[in-house]
Amino acid sequence: xxxxxxxxxxxxxxxxxxxxxxxxxxxxxxxxxxxxxxxxxxxxxxxxxxxxxxxxxxxxxxxxxxxxxxxxxxxxxxxxxxxxxxxxxxxxxxxxxxxxxxxxxxxxxxxxxxxxxxxxxxxxxxxxxxxxxxxxxxxxxxxxxxxxxxxxxxxxxxxxxxxxxxxxxxxxxxxxxxxxxxxxxxxxxxxxxxxxxxxxxxxxxxxxxxxxxxxxxxxxxxxxxxxxxxxxxxxxxxxxxxxxxxxxxxxxxxxxxxxxxxxxxx
Numbered sequence: 001x002x003x004x005x006x007x008x009x010x011x012x013x014x015x016x017x018x019x020x021x022x023x024x025x026x027x028x029x030x031x032x033x034x035x036x037x038x039x040x041x042x043x044x045x046x047x048x049x050x051x052x053x054x055x056x057x058x059x060x061x062x063x064x065x066x067x068x069x070x071x072x073x074x075x076x077x078x079x080x081x082x083x084x085x086x087x088x089x090x091x092x093x094x095x096x097x098x099x100x101x102x103x104x105x106x107x108x109x110x111x112x113x114x115x116x117x118x119x120x121x122x123x124x125x126x127x128x129x130x131x132x133x134x135x136x137x138x139x140x141x142x143x144x145x146x147x148x149x150x151x152x153x154x155x156x157x158x159x160x161x162x163x164x165x166x167x168x169x170x171x172x173x174x175x176x177x178x179x180x181x182x183x184x185x186x187x188x189x190x191x192x193x194x195x196x197x198x199x200x201x202x203x204x205x206x207x208x209x210x211x212x213x214x215x216x217x218x219x220x221x222x223x224x225x226x227x228x229x230x231x232x233x234x235x236x237x238x239x240x241x242x243x244x245x246x247x248x249x250x251x252x253x254x255x256x257x258x259x260x261x262x263x264x265x266x
């Protein structure tokens with residue numbers, strides 16, 4: 001495929017094919033060829049390639065909006081409800097049953113407030129926006145809900161010396177978030193590690209558990225959200241790798257090169 005100039009003097013994409021021509025006795029005559037304008041096909045392919053990224057960007061914008069509304073609207077209303085219940089309970093002197101009912105309602109309201117805050121953080125990773133990827137991954141580990149007592153740790157290898165593009169940060173964060181959710185729900189492990197590796201060429205995030213594992217070749221991509229993770233990495237030119245076998249735990253590795261880092265790395 002070669003860029004060419006058409007009669008309209010605009011840059012176009014053309015596809016050239018040619019074969020050598022010769023006489024019956026083998027003397028070379030020249031080439032027979034064709035030139036096809038494939039500009040429109042190329043533009044259509046480029047648009048198709050952009051669709052997944054546009055969809056993911058739209059999804060992130062919607063997640064951010066919903067997370068903001070959960071925090072600013074619904075969360076504050078439940079807080080007000082909890083305060084109202086508390087004031088009501090103070091007026092229940094002498095009525096132990098109603099006082100106990102109010103206390104129970106206040107506990108439920110507090111649990112809802114906690115759940116709303118957790119969902120808002122999952123939908124809208126404020127730490128990622130304000131402090132960057134390492135802090136966001138560390139916060140993700142620290143705030144992971146694990147009622148079974150699963151230990152979730154974060155380790156960083158290498159230091160960030162350049163700003164990570166937002167599209168890279170959010171992709172790696174979402175992969176870590178989904179892989180962590182899968183490990184907590186399905187692995188049966190007692191420990192999960194999230195490791196961030198940084199070097200002069202790019203980043204890699206590894207999510208490792210020592211649980212039951214699974215046969216990768218027999219697993220559908222939709223069941224564990226693997227297709228969504230792979231698509232996120234593909235959209236930033238990265239790679240998603242799943243290493244697992246029954247009884248051997250799971251390691252999810254999301255890696256991406258950032259070519260513009262290397263020339264200015266100090």
